[in-house]
Protein backbone atom coordinates (compact mmCIF):
# COMPACT_ATOMS: atom_id res chain seq x y z
CA UNK A 150 0.00 0.00 0.00
CA UNK A 151 2.65 2.39 1.10
CA UNK A 152 4.98 1.68 -1.78
CA UNK A 153 2.23 2.12 -4.41
CA UNK A 154 1.39 5.55 -2.98
CA UNK A 155 5.01 6.47 -3.10
CA UNK A 156 5.24 5.47 -6.76
CA UNK A 157 2.10 7.47 -7.62
CA UNK A 158 3.58 10.45 -5.90
CA UNK A 159 6.75 10.13 -7.84
CA UNK A 160 4.91 9.76 -11.14
CA UNK A 161 2.74 12.79 -10.49
CA UNK A 162 5.57 15.07 -9.49
CA UNK A 163 8.07 13.99 -12.14
CA UNK A 164 5.77 12.91 -14.98
CA UNK A 165 6.69 15.87 -17.16
CA UNK A 166 10.38 15.27 -16.53
CA UNK A 167 10.10 11.51 -17.35
CA UNK A 168 8.18 12.21 -20.49
CA UNK A 169 10.92 14.55 -21.65
CA UNK A 170 13.57 11.98 -20.76
CA UNK A 171 11.68 9.32 -22.69
CA UNK A 172 11.66 11.40 -25.87
CA UNK A 173 15.35 12.14 -25.54
CA UNK A 174 16.02 8.42 -25.19
CA UNK A 175 13.90 7.58 -28.27
CA UNK A 176 15.75 10.21 -30.27
CA UNK A 177 19.11 8.85 -29.17
CA UNK A 178 18.10 5.28 -30.01
CA UNK A 179 16.78 6.38 -33.42
CA UNK A 180 20.01 8.23 -34.06
CA UNK A 181 22.04 5.12 -33.25
CA UNK A 182 19.95 2.75 -35.33
CA UNK A 183 19.83 4.99 -38.42
CA UNK A 184 23.58 5.64 -38.45
CA UNK A 185 25.85 2.65 -38.92
CA UNK A 186 28.68 1.72 -36.65
CA UNK A 187 31.81 3.37 -37.92
CA UNK A 188 35.30 2.64 -36.64
CA UNK A 189 37.67 5.55 -37.23
CA UNK A 190 40.62 3.21 -36.66
CA UNK A 191 39.98 1.55 -39.99
CA UNK A 192 38.63 4.41 -42.06
CA UNK A 193 39.32 8.11 -42.34
CA UNK A 194 36.55 10.40 -41.01
CA UNK A 195 36.02 12.03 -44.38
CA UNK A 196 34.84 8.69 -45.71
CA UNK A 197 32.05 8.56 -43.13
CA UNK A 198 30.94 12.02 -44.19
CA UNK A 199 30.72 10.87 -47.74
CA UNK A 200 28.79 7.70 -46.89
CA UNK A 201 26.33 9.67 -44.76
CA UNK A 202 25.75 12.23 -47.46
CA UNK A 203 25.35 9.52 -50.08
CA UNK A 204 22.74 7.69 -47.99
CA UNK A 205 20.86 10.92 -47.43
CA UNK A 206 20.99 11.74 -51.11
CA UNK A 207 19.86 8.27 -52.21
CA UNK A 208 17.00 8.33 -49.72
CA UNK A 209 15.90 11.72 -51.02
CA UNK A 210 16.20 10.71 -54.67
CA UNK A 211 14.56 7.32 -54.50
CA UNK A 212 11.80 8.22 -52.03
CA UNK A 213 9.19 9.13 -54.61
CA UNK A 214 10.88 7.46 -57.50
CA UNK A 215 9.14 4.68 -59.37
CA UNK A 216 11.69 2.68 -61.39
CA UNK A 217 8.98 1.09 -63.47
CA UNK A 218 7.94 4.40 -65.05
CA UNK A 219 9.91 5.92 -67.89
CA UNK A 220 10.90 9.59 -68.11
CA UNK A 221 9.80 9.81 -71.74
CA UNK A 222 7.56 12.79 -72.41
CA UNK A 223 4.33 11.65 -73.99
CA UNK A 224 2.29 14.83 -74.37
CA UNK A 225 3.11 14.65 -78.03
CA UNK A 226 1.03 14.36 -81.14
CA UNK A 227 2.57 11.49 -83.07
CA UNK A 228 1.09 12.73 -86.33
CA UNK A 229 3.10 15.96 -86.26
CA UNK A 230 6.75 16.55 -87.11
CA UNK A 231 9.56 16.37 -84.57
CA UNK A 232 9.95 19.50 -82.44
CA UNK A 233 6.56 21.02 -83.32
CA UNK A 234 5.88 21.77 -79.67
CA UNK A 235 8.08 24.70 -78.70
CA UNK A 236 7.20 24.54 -74.99
CA UNK A 237 7.75 20.82 -74.64
CA UNK A 238 11.15 19.27 -73.96
CA UNK A 239 13.44 18.01 -76.70
CA UNK A 240 13.11 14.41 -77.67
CA UNK A 241 14.33 12.14 -74.89
CA UNK A 242 17.64 10.79 -76.14
CA UNK A 243 19.42 7.51 -75.68
CA UNK A 244 22.99 6.77 -76.79
CA UNK A 245 24.77 3.50 -77.51
CA UNK A 246 28.49 3.92 -77.12
CA UNK A 247 30.80 1.29 -78.60
CA UNK A 248 33.77 0.66 -76.37
CA UNK A 249 35.23 -2.44 -78.01
CA UNK A 250 34.28 -4.91 -80.69
CA UNK A 251 35.56 -8.38 -81.42
CA UNK A 252 34.74 -10.42 -84.46
CA UNK A 253 33.97 -13.97 -83.36
CA UNK A 254 33.04 -15.82 -86.48
CA UNK A 255 31.77 -15.48 -89.99
CA UNK A 256 29.51 -18.20 -91.33
CA UNK A 257 29.44 -17.62 -95.06
CA UNK A 258 26.93 -20.32 -96.08
CA UNK A 259 24.37 -18.95 -93.60
CA UNK A 260 25.44 -15.33 -94.25
CA UNK A 261 25.87 -14.70 -90.53
CA UNK A 262 28.47 -12.66 -88.69
CA UNK A 263 28.94 -12.90 -84.91
CA UNK A 264 30.58 -10.17 -82.87
CA UNK A 265 31.06 -9.47 -79.20
CA UNK A 266 30.39 -5.84 -78.39
CA UNK A 267 31.38 -4.02 -75.25
CA UNK A 268 28.90 -1.19 -75.02
CA UNK A 269 27.94 1.64 -72.77
CA UNK A 270 24.48 3.06 -72.89
CA UNK A 271 23.46 6.38 -71.45
CA UNK A 272 20.38 8.48 -71.08
CA UNK A 273 18.96 11.16 -68.80
CA UNK A 274 16.26 10.93 -66.22
CA UNK A 275 15.15 14.33 -64.95
CA UNK A 276 13.82 12.78 -61.72
CA UNK A 277 17.34 11.81 -60.73
CA UNK A 278 18.93 15.25 -60.62
CA UNK A 279 20.02 17.12 -57.51
CA UNK A 280 21.84 20.25 -56.46
CA UNK A 281 25.35 19.08 -55.59
CA UNK A 282 26.05 22.00 -53.28
CA UNK A 283 23.30 20.76 -50.96
CA UNK A 284 25.09 17.41 -50.65
CA UNK A 285 28.68 18.48 -50.01
CA UNK A 286 29.50 18.55 -53.70
CA UNK A 287 28.52 14.93 -54.31
CA UNK A 288 28.23 14.86 -58.08
CA UNK A 289 27.97 11.14 -58.82
CA UNK A 290 27.23 7.84 -57.16
CA UNK A 291 26.80 4.22 -58.16
CA UNK A 292 23.71 2.12 -57.58
CA UNK A 293 22.08 -1.13 -58.57
CA UNK A 294 20.40 -0.86 -61.90
CA UNK A 295 17.06 -2.11 -60.58
CA UNK A 296 16.70 1.10 -58.56
CA UNK A 297 16.42 3.23 -61.69
CA UNK A 298 14.36 2.96 -64.82
CA UNK A 299 16.39 1.73 -67.80
CA UNK A 300 15.48 1.47 -71.45
CA UNK A 301 15.71 -1.94 -73.11
CA UNK A 302 18.41 -2.07 -75.72
CA UNK A 303 17.15 -4.04 -78.68
CA UNK A 304 19.12 -5.19 -81.67
CA UNK A 305 17.18 -4.77 -84.87
CA UNK A 306 16.92 -7.60 -87.38
CA UNK A 307 19.49 -9.94 -85.84
CA UNK A 308 19.53 -13.66 -85.39
CA UNK A 309 20.53 -13.74 -81.83
CA UNK A 310 21.61 -11.44 -79.01
CA UNK A 311 23.15 -12.71 -75.83
CA UNK A 312 23.72 -10.46 -72.81
CA UNK A 313 26.61 -11.77 -70.77
CA UNK A 314 25.73 -9.93 -67.57
CA UNK A 315 24.03 -11.49 -64.63
CA UNK A 316 20.55 -10.01 -64.27
CA UNK A 317 21.12 -9.31 -60.55
CA UNK A 318 24.50 -7.66 -60.75
CA UNK A 319 24.02 -4.71 -63.02
CA UNK A 320 25.24 -1.30 -61.97
CA UNK A 321 24.61 2.23 -63.07
CA UNK A 322 26.28 5.50 -62.37
CA UNK A 323 24.12 8.53 -61.80
CA UNK A 324 25.28 12.11 -61.92
CA UNK A 325 23.80 15.32 -60.55
CA UNK A 326 22.06 16.27 -63.81
CA UNK A 327 20.17 12.98 -63.98
CA UNK A 328 22.60 11.51 -66.48
CA UNK A 329 22.67 7.71 -66.08
CA UNK A 330 25.07 5.28 -67.70
CA UNK A 331 25.90 1.62 -67.56
CA UNK A 332 28.03 -0.96 -69.26
CA UNK A 333 27.03 -4.08 -71.10
CA UNK A 334 28.71 -6.82 -73.01
CA UNK A 335 26.68 -8.60 -75.66
CA UNK A 336 27.25 -11.20 -78.31
CA UNK A 337 25.32 -10.48 -81.46
CA UNK A 338 24.86 -12.69 -84.45
CA UNK A 339 23.80 -10.49 -87.34
CA UNK A 340 22.57 -11.36 -90.81
CA UNK A 341 24.67 -9.84 -93.56
CA UNK A 342 24.23 -10.33 -97.23
CA UNK A 343 27.54 -11.56 -98.62
CA UNK A 344 29.07 -10.96 -101.99
CA UNK A 345 31.51 -13.80 -102.66
CA UNK A 346 32.21 -13.03 -106.30
CA UNK A 347 35.81 -12.17 -105.37
CA UNK A 348 36.25 -15.14 -102.99
CA UNK A 349 38.86 -15.77 -101.55
CA UNK A 350 39.89 -12.10 -101.98
CA UNK A 351 36.57 -10.78 -100.77
CA UNK A 352 35.62 -7.93 -98.47
CA UNK A 353 32.33 -7.99 -96.66
CA UNK A 354 30.30 -5.22 -95.07
CA UNK A 355 28.11 -6.02 -92.13
CA UNK A 356 25.75 -3.88 -90.09
CA UNK A 357 24.73 -4.23 -86.48
CA UNK A 358 21.65 -2.17 -85.78
CA UNK A 359 20.10 -1.10 -82.52
CA UNK A 360 16.76 0.50 -81.84
CA UNK A 361 14.33 1.34 -79.07
CA UNK A 362 11.06 -0.21 -80.07
CA UNK A 363 7.62 0.83 -78.80
CA UNK A 364 8.51 4.53 -78.46
CA UNK A 365 7.47 6.85 -81.26
CA UNK A 366 10.16 8.69 -83.15
CA UNK A 367 8.72 12.09 -82.11
CA UNK A 368 9.34 11.09 -78.50
CA UNK A 369 12.77 9.47 -78.43
CA UNK A 370 15.98 9.90 -80.30
CA UNK A 371 18.57 7.12 -80.62
CA UNK A 372 22.20 8.11 -81.01
CA UNK A 373 25.42 6.17 -81.32
CA UNK A 374 29.11 6.81 -80.84
CA UNK A 375 32.40 4.98 -81.13
CA UNK A 376 35.07 5.36 -78.52
CA UNK A 377 37.93 7.28 -80.17
CA UNK A 378 40.54 5.10 -78.46
CA UNK A 379 39.67 1.98 -80.45
CA UNK A 380 40.17 3.66 -83.81
CA UNK A 381 43.87 3.35 -83.08
CA UNK A 382 45.76 1.12 -85.53
CA UNK A 383 47.12 -1.21 -82.85
CA UNK A 384 43.79 -1.81 -81.16
CA UNK A 385 42.06 -2.18 -84.51
CA UNK A 386 44.33 -5.09 -85.37
CA UNK A 387 43.08 -7.09 -82.41
CA UNK A 388 39.42 -6.87 -83.37
CA UNK A 389 39.41 -9.34 -86.25
CA UNK A 390 40.05 -13.04 -86.05
CA UNK A 391 42.64 -15.19 -87.77
CA UNK A 392 40.65 -15.51 -90.95
CA UNK A 393 39.13 -12.05 -91.15
CA UNK A 394 40.71 -8.68 -90.61
CA UNK A 395 38.67 -5.67 -89.60
CA UNK A 396 39.43 -2.81 -91.97
CA UNK A 397 36.80 -0.21 -91.17
CA UNK A 398 34.34 0.59 -88.45
CA UNK A 399 31.82 3.39 -88.78
CA UNK A 400 28.66 4.50 -87.07
CA UNK A 401 25.61 6.42 -88.15
CA UNK A 402 21.94 6.77 -87.37
CA UNK A 403 19.48 5.93 -90.09
CA UNK A 404 15.75 6.31 -90.09
CA UNK A 405 13.70 3.33 -91.05
CA UNK A 406 11.04 5.18 -93.04
CA UNK A 407 7.59 4.11 -93.89
CA UNK A 408 4.98 6.24 -95.58
CA UNK A 409 3.34 7.30 -92.34
CA UNK A 410 4.95 9.01 -89.38
CA UNK A 411 3.88 6.29 -87.00
CA UNK A 412 6.09 3.43 -88.10
CA UNK A 413 9.29 5.43 -88.49
CA UNK A 414 12.13 4.38 -86.28
CA UNK A 415 15.67 5.52 -85.53
CA UNK A 416 18.26 2.82 -86.11
CA UNK A 417 21.70 3.24 -84.58
CA UNK A 418 24.01 1.43 -86.98
CA UNK A 419 27.55 0.18 -86.47
CA UNK A 420 29.05 -0.93 -89.75
CA UNK A 421 32.07 -3.16 -89.99
CA UNK A 422 34.11 -3.89 -93.09
CA UNK A 423 36.07 -7.12 -92.95
CA UNK A 424 38.58 -8.60 -95.36
CA UNK A 425 39.39 -12.28 -95.66
CA UNK A 426 42.91 -13.52 -95.21
CA UNK A 427 43.24 -15.65 -98.38
CA UNK A 428 46.45 -17.44 -97.38
CA UNK A 429 44.57 -20.58 -96.33
CA UNK A 430 42.94 -20.91 -99.74
CA UNK A 431 46.20 -20.12 -101.53
CA UNK A 432 48.06 -23.00 -99.96
CA UNK A 433 45.16 -25.39 -99.53
CA UNK A 434 43.54 -25.01 -102.94
CA UNK A 435 45.24 -22.67 -105.40
CA UNK A 436 48.81 -23.94 -105.09
CA UNK A 437 48.03 -27.69 -104.89
CA UNK A 438 45.70 -27.56 -107.88
CA UNK A 439 48.36 -25.70 -109.86
CA UNK A 440 50.94 -28.40 -109.08
CA UNK A 441 48.50 -31.23 -109.81
CA UNK A 442 47.55 -29.71 -113.16
CA UNK A 443 51.16 -29.02 -114.12
CA UNK A 444 52.29 -32.56 -113.40
CA UNK A 445 49.19 -34.15 -114.94
CA UNK A 446 49.78 -32.38 -118.25
CA UNK A 447 53.30 -33.79 -118.30
CA UNK A 448 51.83 -37.21 -117.50
CA UNK A 449 49.18 -37.02 -120.21
CA UNK A 450 51.73 -36.12 -122.88
CA UNK A 451 54.37 -38.52 -121.60
CA UNK A 452 56.02 -40.25 -124.53
CA UNK A 453 55.95 -44.02 -124.53
CA UNK A 454 53.06 -44.40 -122.08
CA UNK A 455 50.11 -46.27 -123.49
CA UNK A 456 46.82 -44.56 -124.24
CA UNK A 457 44.99 -46.00 -121.26
CA UNK A 458 47.43 -44.76 -118.61
CA UNK A 459 47.48 -41.29 -120.18
CA UNK A 460 43.69 -41.18 -119.97
CA UNK A 461 43.90 -42.38 -116.38
CA UNK A 462 46.16 -39.47 -115.40
CA UNK A 463 43.73 -37.03 -116.98
CA UNK A 464 40.64 -38.51 -115.37
CA UNK A 465 42.27 -38.64 -111.93
CA UNK A 466 43.11 -34.98 -112.29
CA UNK A 467 39.53 -34.11 -113.24
CA UNK A 468 38.24 -35.99 -110.21
CA UNK A 469 40.65 -34.12 -107.94
CA UNK A 470 39.56 -30.76 -109.31
CA UNK A 471 35.90 -31.66 -108.82
CA UNK A 472 36.64 -32.65 -105.25
CA UNK A 473 38.40 -29.32 -104.63
CA UNK A 474 35.37 -27.51 -106.07
CA UNK A 475 33.28 -29.38 -103.50
CA UNK A 476 35.54 -28.22 -100.64
CA UNK A 477 35.12 -24.64 -101.81
CA UNK A 478 31.36 -24.98 -102.20
CA UNK A 479 31.02 -25.71 -98.47
CA UNK A 480 32.45 -22.29 -97.65
CA UNK A 481 30.23 -20.06 -99.76
CA UNK A 482 26.54 -19.23 -99.82
CA UNK A 483 24.55 -20.60 -102.73
CA UNK A 484 24.45 -17.40 -104.75
CA UNK A 485 24.18 -16.90 -108.47
CA UNK A 486 27.70 -15.71 -109.21
CA UNK A 487 30.76 -17.93 -109.44
CA UNK A 488 33.61 -16.88 -107.15
CA UNK A 489 37.13 -16.24 -108.47
CA UNK A 490 38.42 -19.43 -106.92
CA UNK A 491 35.70 -21.40 -108.70
CA UNK A 492 36.64 -19.80 -112.02
CA UNK A 493 40.27 -20.71 -111.39
CA UNK A 494 39.47 -24.36 -110.74
CA UNK A 495 37.09 -24.57 -113.69
CA UNK A 496 39.80 -23.15 -115.99
CA UNK A 497 42.18 -25.82 -114.70
CA UNK A 498 39.53 -28.41 -115.39
CA UNK A 499 39.02 -27.13 -118.93
CA UNK A 500 42.79 -27.14 -119.58
CA UNK A 501 42.89 -30.78 -118.49
CA UNK A 502 39.94 -31.66 -120.73
CA UNK A 503 41.70 -29.99 -123.67
CA UNK A 504 44.84 -32.01 -122.89
CA UNK A 505 42.90 -35.27 -122.93
CA UNK A 506 41.10 -34.30 -126.11
CA UNK A 507 44.37 -33.37 -127.85
CA UNK A 508 46.10 -36.59 -126.84
CA UNK A 509 43.20 -38.68 -128.04
CA UNK A 510 42.89 -36.70 -131.27
CA UNK A 511 46.61 -36.92 -132.02
CA UNK A 512 46.64 -40.68 -131.47
CA UNK A 513 43.68 -41.12 -133.77
CA UNK A 514 45.11 -38.70 -136.33
CA UNK A 515 48.39 -40.53 -136.37
CA UNK A 516 46.71 -43.87 -136.84
CA UNK A 517 44.66 -42.49 -139.68
CA UNK A 518 47.33 -40.40 -141.40
CA UNK A 519 50.49 -42.50 -141.13
CA UNK A 520 49.55 -45.12 -143.75
CA UNK A 521 48.43 -42.38 -146.14
CA UNK A 522 51.61 -40.37 -145.68
CA UNK A 523 53.76 -43.41 -146.22
CA UNK A 524 52.15 -44.15 -149.57
CA UNK A 525 53.85 -41.27 -151.38
CA UNK A 526 57.35 -40.42 -150.26
CA UNK A 527 58.07 -36.71 -150.68
CA UNK A 528 60.19 -34.48 -148.39
CA UNK A 529 57.15 -32.56 -147.15
CA UNK A 530 55.29 -35.72 -146.26
CA UNK A 531 58.27 -37.11 -144.39
CA UNK A 532 58.42 -33.89 -142.40
CA UNK A 533 54.69 -34.08 -141.77
CA UNK A 534 55.14 -37.57 -140.40
CA UNK A 535 57.90 -36.44 -138.06
CA UNK A 536 55.77 -33.49 -136.93
CA UNK A 537 52.82 -35.74 -136.18
CA UNK A 538 55.12 -37.61 -133.80
CA UNK A 539 56.55 -36.04 -130.61
CA UNK A 540 56.93 -32.38 -131.82
CA UNK A 541 53.16 -31.84 -132.09
CA UNK A 542 52.61 -33.30 -128.65
CA UNK A 543 55.39 -31.21 -127.14
CA UNK A 544 54.01 -28.03 -128.66
CA UNK A 545 50.56 -28.71 -127.27
CA UNK A 546 51.98 -29.67 -123.86
CA UNK A 547 53.99 -26.44 -123.66
CA UNK A 548 51.00 -24.31 -124.66
CA UNK A 549 48.83 -26.01 -122.04
CA UNK A 550 51.54 -25.68 -119.36
CA UNK A 551 51.79 -21.97 -120.20
CA UNK A 552 48.02 -21.63 -119.82
CA UNK A 553 48.16 -23.34 -116.43
CA UNK A 554 50.96 -21.03 -115.29
CA UNK A 555 49.11 -17.95 -116.57
CA UNK A 556 46.01 -19.02 -114.68
CA UNK A 557 48.03 -19.44 -111.49
CA UNK A 558 49.86 -16.15 -111.92
CA UNK A 559 46.62 -14.24 -112.44
CA UNK A 560 45.36 -15.70 -109.17
CA UNK A 561 48.54 -14.73 -107.32
CA UNK A 562 48.42 -11.30 -108.96
CA UNK A 563 44.93 -10.77 -107.61
CA UNK A 564 46.22 -11.72 -104.18
CA UNK A 565 48.94 -9.08 -104.32
CA UNK A 566 46.44 -6.59 -105.73
CA UNK A 567 44.27 -7.31 -102.69
CA UNK A 568 47.10 -5.97 -100.54
CA UNK A 569 48.22 -9.34 -99.20
Ligand SMILES: *[C@@H]1O[C@H](CO)[C@@H](O)[C@H](O)[C@H]1NC(C)=O
Nearest residue numbers: 239240241242243273370372
Ligand atom coordinates in the same frame (compact mmCIF):
# COMPACT_ATOMS: atom_id res chain seq x y z
C1 LIG B 1 20.09 14.61 -74.90
O1 LIG B 1 19.25 15.01 -73.84
C2 LIG B 1 19.92 15.81 -72.88
C3 LIG B 1 18.93 16.11 -71.77
O2 LIG B 1 17.70 16.48 -72.29
C4 LIG B 1 20.44 17.09 -73.52
O3 LIG B 1 21.16 17.84 -72.57
C5 LIG B 1 21.35 16.72 -74.64
O4 LIG B 1 21.77 17.87 -75.33
C6 LIG B 1 20.64 15.80 -75.64
N1 LIG B 1 21.57 15.39 -76.63
C7 LIG B 1 21.33 15.53 -77.92
C8 LIG B 1 22.39 15.08 -78.85
O5 LIG B 1 20.28 15.98 -78.33
Ligand SMILES: *[C@@H]1O[C@H](CO)[C@@H](O)[C@H](O)[C@H]1NC(C)=O
Nearest residue numbers: 278279280281282283284325
Ligand atom coordinates in the same frame (compact mmCIF):
# COMPACT_ATOMS: atom_id res chain seq x y z
C1 LIG C 1 22.18 24.98 -55.56
O1 LIG C 1 22.09 25.42 -54.23
C2 LIG C 1 22.84 26.60 -53.95
C3 LIG C 1 22.78 26.86 -52.48
O2 LIG C 1 21.47 26.77 -52.03
C4 LIG C 1 22.30 27.75 -54.79
O3 LIG C 1 23.08 28.86 -54.57
C5 LIG C 1 22.40 27.37 -56.24
O4 LIG C 1 21.82 28.36 -57.08
C6 LIG C 1 21.69 26.06 -56.49
N1 LIG C 1 21.97 25.67 -57.84
C7 LIG C 1 21.03 25.37 -58.68
C8 LIG C 1 21.45 24.96 -60.04
O5 LIG C 1 19.85 25.42 -58.40
Ligand SMILES: *[C@@H]1O[C@H](CO)[C@@H](O)[C@H](O)[C@H]1NC(C)=O
Nearest residue numbers: 198281282283284285286287
Ligand atom coordinates in the same frame (compact mmCIF):
# COMPACT_ATOMS: atom_id res chain seq x y z
C1 LIG D 1 31.91 22.66 -53.05
O1 LIG D 1 32.57 23.25 -54.16
C2 LIG D 1 32.65 24.67 -54.12
C3 LIG D 1 33.23 25.14 -55.43
O2 LIG D 1 34.21 24.30 -55.90
C4 LIG D 1 33.49 25.06 -52.90
O3 LIG D 1 33.53 26.48 -52.84
C5 LIG D 1 32.84 24.52 -51.63
O4 LIG D 1 33.63 24.81 -50.53
C6 LIG D 1 32.67 23.03 -51.74
N1 LIG D 1 31.89 22.53 -50.60
C7 LIG D 1 32.26 21.48 -49.88
C8 LIG D 1 31.39 21.12 -48.72
O5 LIG D 1 33.25 20.81 -50.16
Ligand SMILES: *[C@@H]1O[C@H](CO)[C@@H](O)[C@H](O)[C@H]1NC(C)=O
Nearest residue numbers: 395396397398399400420422
Ligand atom coordinates in the same frame (compact mmCIF):
# COMPACT_ATOMS: atom_id res chain seq x y z
C1 LIG E 1 35.80 3.87 -93.58
O1 LIG E 1 34.52 4.20 -94.06
C2 LIG E 1 34.27 5.59 -94.13
C3 LIG E 1 32.83 5.79 -94.51
O2 LIG E 1 32.45 4.96 -95.55
C4 LIG E 1 35.23 6.21 -95.13
O3 LIG E 1 35.01 7.60 -95.19
C5 LIG E 1 36.64 5.91 -94.69
O4 LIG E 1 37.54 6.40 -95.63
C6 LIG E 1 36.83 4.43 -94.52
N1 LIG E 1 38.15 4.19 -93.95
C7 LIG E 1 38.98 3.26 -94.46
C8 LIG E 1 40.27 3.11 -93.76
O5 LIG E 1 38.67 2.58 -95.41
